[in-house]
Amino acid sequence: MPTVCPPTIRAVTDHQPQLDQVLHAVLDVLGAEVAGVFLHGSAVLGGLRPDSDLDVFVVARRRMTDRERRDLLQGLLGISGRGARNGEPARPVELIVVAQGDVRPWRYPPRCDFLYGEWLREEFERGEVPAPAVMPDLAPLITMVLLGDTPLHGPPPARLLDPVPHDDLRRAIVAGVPELLADLESDTRNVLLTLARVWTTLATGTIVSKDAAASWVLDRVPARHRPVLGRARSLYLGGRDSLADPATPADSVEPGRESWHGEMPEVRAHVDLVVRAIEQLAARDGQ
Numbered sequence: 001m002p003t004v005c006p007p008t009i010r011a012v013t014d015h016q017p018q019l020d021q022v023l024h025a026v027l028d029v030l031g032a033e034v035a036g037v038f039l040h041g042s043a044v045l046g047g048l049r050p051d052s053d054l055d056v057f058v059v060a061r062r063r064m065t066d067r068e069r070r071d072l073l074q075g076l077l078g079i080s081g082r083g084a085r086n087g088e089p090a091r092p093v094e095l096i097v098v099a100q101g102d103v104r105p106w107r108y109p110p111r112c113d114f115l116y117g118e119w120l121r122e123e124f125e126r127g128e129v130p131a132p133a134v135m136p137d138l139a140p141l142i143t144m145v146l147l148g149d150t151p152l153h154g155p156p157p158a159r160l161l162d163p164v165p166h167d168d169l170r171r172a173i174v175a176g177v178p179e180l181l182a183d184l185e186s187d188t189r190n191v192l193l194t195l196a197r198v199w200t201t202l203a204t205g206t207i208v209s210k211d212a213a214a215s216w217v218l219d220r221v222p223a224r225h226r227p228v229l230g231r232a233r234s235l236y237l238g239g240r241d242s243l244a245d246p247a248t249p250a251d252s253v254e255p256g257r258e259s260w261h262g263e264m265p266e267v268r269a270h271v272d273l274v275v276r277a278i279e280q281l282a283a284r285d286g287q
Helices: 009-013 016-033 066-077 118-125 138-148 166-175 177-182 188-204 210-218 227-236 261-286
Strands: 034-040 054-060 093-099 114-116 151-153
Touching: 016 034, 016 054, 016 066, 016 093, 016 151, 034 138, 054 138, 066 093, 066 114, 066 118, 093 138, 114 118, 138 166, 166 177, 166 188, 166 261, 177 188, 177 261, 188 210, 188 227, 188 261, 210 227, 227 261
Parallel strands: 054 093
Antiparallel strands: 034 054, 034 151, 093 114
């Protein structure tokens, strides 16, 4: 069974006002139908980084209605990231709602009832509304929720969610690799770090932060494949971009939008190496 770093209390208290807003938005829409709300992600994997989302997982007693999806979306648009209405800097929010009956008893692939992410803001502002969908990635997310054990509302998550079998966790994270690769040029930093975490989880059975996963991988790849992942890790931790124009203020580039154009051959070579390692481990585990 995977292990995870213990939750970081400071990650909660430092962002409690925004978390309170998120929780209010959820309860305002779903009320007594909310069985539990849990913090997960970076906040329970060693601490929030400069560009980390606030990751929130909601277990509802039933599936949402179309009206509830629209209302919750509108509430989150005014809380998350650059859309925050109070004028204060706000973290991007990633919020998932599952109906308890869709994930307990556990079955694969699981169904997500609602997904909000700041990367989807433009689509939401054009009028699109999150729709229910099969989502294999719920397997590692539920694993993090259970291991992080950080309720914002309701009982501990183990009272509402079943543990994900190792085989389903493994095949879920492997299933997400093609989608990651499709985003390599548009979301290079995140793809590099997420692939590092996939490899680390398959090899060690432990779910760690992206920077810790990158460190693990950096110790295991040839020197020529280290610079691009080292850069991604440094940027994730809030370090100065070694390839940025020295005259450019460090805070003037939108998070995650740094240029990787000149490094794409090295990026692809690194990714090919990591994907081969992932495929070999997946094949071994599948025997």
